[in-house]
Amino acid sequence: MKTFHTFTSPSIIAFTLTLVILSSIYTADALPSIGTRSGSNTARPTPLRQLQPLYFERIRNRNQNQLQPTSLDYIIDDTEFSQNDISLETIGLPDYATGTGTATATATGNDVCTKQGLASATFNLVKANMGSGVLALPAGIAAFGDVPSAIIPAAILMCVLGSFSAYSFYMIPRLTRLDESNCHKRTMSISQAWEKEVGKDSAWIVSLCCFLTPLGTALTFSIVLGDMLSMLAQSVGASGMLMSRPALLMGITSAVLYPLCRLKSLAALSPVSIVGVTGMCMTAIFMVLRALPTSPYMTAGSVFLNSIPSISRPSFGLVGNNALSPSILVLVSMCATSLLVHFSAHDFCDDLKENTPRRMKKLTGMAFACTVIMNIIFMGAGFLTFGGNCKSMVLNNYSPKDIGATVSRLIVAISLVGSYPILFRAIKSSLFELSHKGKEVPEKFNKMATRSLLGFLTVTALFLKDAGIVVSLNGAVMGSAIIYAFPSIIFLKLTQRLVSQGKLVKSKKLSLERFANKCLIGSGGLIAVLGAAVILLSKFKPGLMV
Numbered sequence: 001m002k003t004f005h006t007f008t009s010p011s012i013i014a015f016t017l018t019l020v021i022l023s024s025i026y027t028a029d030a031l032p033s034i035g036t037r038s039g040s041n042t043a044r045p046t047p048l049r050q051l052q053p054l055y056f057e058r059i060r061n062r063n064q065n066q067l068q069p070t071s072l073d074y075i076i077d078d079t080e081f082s083q084n085d086i087s088l089e090t091i092g093l094p095d096y097a098t099g100t101g102t103a104t105a106t107a108t109g110n111d112v113c114t115k116q117g118l119a120s121a122t123f124n125l126v127k128a129n130m131g132s133g134v135l136a137l138p139a140g141i142a143a144f145g146d147v148p149s150a151i152i153p154a155a156i157l158m159c160v161l162g163s164f165s166a167y168s169f170y171m172i173p174r175l176t177r178l179d180e181s182n183c184h185k186r187t188m189s190i191s192q193a194w195e196k197e198v199g200k201d202s203a204w205i206v207s208l209c210c211f212l213t214p215l216g217t218a219l220t221f222s223i224v225l226g227d228m229l230s231m232l233a234q235s236v237g238a239s240g241m242l243m244s245r246p247a248l249l250m251g252i253t254s255a256v257l258y259p260l261c262r263l264k265s266l267a268a269l270s271p272v273s274i275v276g277v278t279g280m281c282m283t284a285i286f287m288v289l290r291a292l293p294t295s296p297y298m299t300a301g302s303v304f305l306n307s308i309p310s311i312s313r314p315s316f317g318l319v320g321n322n323a324l325s326p327s328i329l330v331l332v333s334m335c336a337t338s339l340l341v342h343f344s345a346h347d348f349c350d351d352l353k354e355n356t357p358r359r360m361k362k363l364t365g366m367a368f369a370c371t372v373i374m375n376i377i378f379m380g381a382g383f384l385t386f387g388g389n390c391k392s393m394v395l396n397n398y399s400p401k402d403i404g405a406t407v408s409r410l411i412v413a414i415s416l417v418g419s420y421p422i423l424f425r426a427i428k429s430s431l432f433e434l435s436h437k438g439k440e441v442p443e444k445f446n447k448m449a450t451r452s453l454l455g456f457l458t459v460t461a462l463f464l465k466d467a468g469i470v471v472s473l474n475g476a477v478m479g480s481a482i483i484y485a486f487p488s489i490i491f492l493k494l495t496q497r498l499v500s501q502g503k504l505v506k507s508k509k510l511s512l513e514r515f516a517n518k519c520l521i522g523s524g525g526l527i528a529v530l531g532a533a534v535i536l537l538s539k540f541k542p543g544l545m546v
Contacts, residue, residue: 146388279411336479392468484524
């Protein structure tokens with residue numbers, strides 16, 4: 001048995017993770033692509049997101065006062081093409097020379113940007129919403145109660161906040177459609193809409209939020225990844241350095257995360273996202289089964305209960321249900337993080353087949369309804385199992401001898417490793433926008449940024465072991481701004497301009513909606529300030545929040 005434990009040490013776990021990720025990369029890289037790829041002349045459609053401009057210098061035409069491209073190069077599946085190889089119409093980028101917005105012509109007879117059906121788009125939106133943040137939701141209920149009835153206000157709160165989040169998500173494509181004279185053929189992002197309606201001088205605020213939000217999420221990923229690997233090591237009986245959380249986190253970062261974060265194309269990681277979604281569903285089923293009255297965690301003296309410390313065992317009835325206390329703001333902040341996908345609203349709208357307002361509204365409603373239901377399942381199952389002792393990542397409560405929990409931890413770890421470079425790309429893009437303002441980024445600076453950011457996240461995760469506080473603060477501050485404030489401020493500015501120009505009729509319905517958006521802005525501000533204060537007090541001065 002000792003030999004078996006030695007063989008199944010954390011180094012084997014890390015090797016398995018590396019093998020899964022790298023095999024997905026090599027398999028995807030073997031596929032034929034647009035352009036000249038050795039061994040094949042076959043062309044296939046390439047999604048618009050895989051087309052990344054390396055350098056796009058725009059100059060102003062003195063006579064026509066229009067923007068024109070000069071030096072234009074692209075990477076398609078790691079193959080470079082110049083402007084002579086691919087026209088602007090082929091890749092669907094704005095034709096600044098003619099001022100016609102984005103073109104929709106085809107390459108080699110196939111659509112460049114593949115449209116999604118309603119069912120596929122709904123699945124992808126639910127997938128984008130669900131992350132490791134859902135595993136912190138049970139601790140959000142435990143912050144204000146430890147009786148089963150605390151689930152009721154928590155579920156109501158999740159439904160209400162889910163409705164608000166869905167409304168602001170749907171509003172983002174509306175901001176483009178409301179102005180009929182808008183020359184944008186593609187939906188504007190939050191930052192683009194802000195720059196147009198609010199002003200360029202304050203656009204850095206949105207860019208900063210775009211940088212800090214994924215940075216906080218990546219920090220959560222690093223913390224959870226360290227926890228998952230450490231618990232997996234305990235499950236296989238490892239000891240010493242082989243189960244050391246710092247050693248495992250630094251090992252997986254240097255051996256797996258760093259190479260993945262340097263990839264030029266992330267399309268190869270798509271198989272891992274499928275594993276992640278399937279794994280989260282399996283984890284939800286596992287947690288529901290463990291919450292049943294016949295569960296080993298409900299039986300005194302069971303092997304599972306005896307193998308976990310007392311602070312991780314189920315605890316009910318000591319505090320009661322304090323849903324009206326300020327502590328409920330901890331759950332409010334966590335809910336914001338679990339419903340935050342607004343940066344991609346314009347992409348989901350543009351990628352949807354027949355993206356009429358009716359179909360976009362249906363997509364938003366179905367996706368956010370499914371997300372809210374899944375959040376309630378995770379939140380309720382974890383809380384009903386451990387009550388007031390729910391940890392910031394509820395999977396840490398389960399016994400290392402629980403095979404179901406071990407499988408769930410392994411799947412979550414694989415999902416986090418596959419999602420990390422995608423999230424890291426968003427961090428670097430926002431950083432470059434802040435530092436270079438759309439100009440060319442030198443390769444040396446790119447490498448330095450990768451090493452510095454990844455090093456910062458890893459070192460911080462070594463000292464900060466509470467993922468729940470990161471999830472809560474990220475939701476309280478960044479989530480409040482992105483969900484409740486930014487879209488509403490843009491909406492108020494846009495409708496005020498359209499009414500003053502006579503392009504929009506001032507009606508009772510519009511006045512009511514403007515008032516509702518003002519309330520959302522105020523609510524977001526209160527959640528950001530009070531939520532952050534309550535979270536910090538709950539962490540460092542818990543006696544004040546009783």
